[in-house]
Amino acid sequence: MTNAHNSITDTHDLFDTALITRLANESYRESVGLAQSSSPLQRPSSSVPIVPTAFVGIPDGLSGIAGTPPTFPTTPAAFSGERPDHTNLAGGYPSATAAYPGSGRTEQPSRSATARSGDDLASGEHLPDSPDVYPFGEPRCNGSFKAPKTDAHSVHSVSDFYFLPGTDPQGAAASAEPSGSHALSLLEVNAIRRDFPALHQRVHGHPLIWFDNAATTQKPRSVIEATARFYRQDNSNIHRAAHALAARSSELYEGGREKVRQFIGAADSKEIVFVRGTTEAINLVAQTYGRAHIGAGDEILLTTMEHHANIVPWQLLAQQTGAVIRVAPINDAGELILDAVASLIGPRTKLVALTHVSNALGTINPIETVVGWARAYGARVLVDGAQSIPHMPINVQTLGCDFFVFSGHKLFGPTGIGVLYGKLPLLEEMPPYQGGGNMIRDVTFEHTTYQGSPQKFEAGTPDIAGVIGLGAAVDYLSHLGMPAVAGYEHALLEYATHALSSVRGLQLIGTAATKASVLSFVMDGIPNERVGQYLDRHGIAVRSGHHCAQPTVRRFGHEGTVRPSLAFYNTYEEIDRLVEALHELRRT
């Protein structure tokens, strides 16, 4: 395990979402028999992104996938700002719900499109077990999504894309079951949406569009159920009693740890420490590893695009120890300036703490490269994975980092639970963070000895239901397959980027070449709060403000932005609604 990062340079781009998209869509094309030349992905990135029909709301549930002919938008001029005659456009780009020539969408309008004609759904109404469809077109929630077993000849296994040695994205055990084994074409979003009760409600008279995923994600029924089931039938404290319920809850809790281990490809479940979230995980590392290893004059390298959770704990440590904080700059696109990063890492650097994906800009950082530079000077690397874990496959051994941290609530799991991954030798020698029950081996008034990792860091009664819910979220995502999620979201992000650029006076903040999920923008002459409120009145939830990343936003000369952020349950139609609303706002 300690040598796991030796192949850093070989695997540098392994989990690049663009790569995932290309490979997944090649597979999609092959599986449906499309000619090579017809692939929209052959076009330069400025052209219309791929929009597999299966994701545009036409199929009636999963049964529609296999027989649906592949149709993609074929109008390169679609985003040119010109307004073609044949479509009902919002500001010069054809909506996903409008006609793309040859797409057949006008013959069979999407479900969301029918919502616009008005309906009678009461605010917040939700009937989870009904087979019905809401008047505005969304199917009512009726059970957990299960990707169908498919004909092995018609769909490539995702594992086909990850044939390089040691590149199993889900960890060793994941290959055993269907988890993540379906290609992109089977990520059928309208079916998936049925699993998320909160998505099926009206806000201010409009169907809710949840574009605040970077703040927190909605939960599938399987997560809600797993948590409720625990309280209904298994509730007990863990690790402490001889009775049946204690055994059950301990098993469920440790089962959650094993699921997380597999999901992030850790070598050992002892490397998975449950904490409250990303914030607590970083504070834990700062106050244990940091206090033990970082002293006066030592340097901690951060980047300009860090969330406050990856700034303030290091400032506190620096105040306590006399360590020095250095900050790596970013360019106007919101990308790390890599030369500067390389020159800022030196013999005094003890720790590099950087985000994998920026919550304010969406930039995906080249973690393996930075890890390689840090290694050369014996510096440790902590990766803030809060915004990467919901959007791409993560393998901590491939990344090579020493610590990887994330929050359950951004991963479609519960709030109040999160994960600190640390390499075992480091965790074993780190002092405890908090003292109390569960973390000790033996206590006398004179002297206490501690358990090993992870118990040493889990003092007191943990959030047992949270771990179980997080395990259910991991199961859900593993079933979808993170490469499939990444591929779909990448296409969605490209579509949204082009569509937003049609809004007059809208400036995107964060235009990195590699991005995930986040579309930050400001609008000329319209305050961010007003944009956010206007969208809210149309049922569209976005975040406006500084996103707990003030230094990042200020780097671009602003105090805040408007930030729609995407997840795999978002649709092209929802993006259309967002862009239409922004055009309307501009006209008011």
Ligand SMILES: Cc1ncc(COP(=O)(O)O)c(C=O)c1O
């Ligand atoms: C990049 C990043 N880091 C850290 C955090 C803090 O996460 P939490 O509040 O769940 O601890 C967030 C939350 O928005 C984030 O986006």
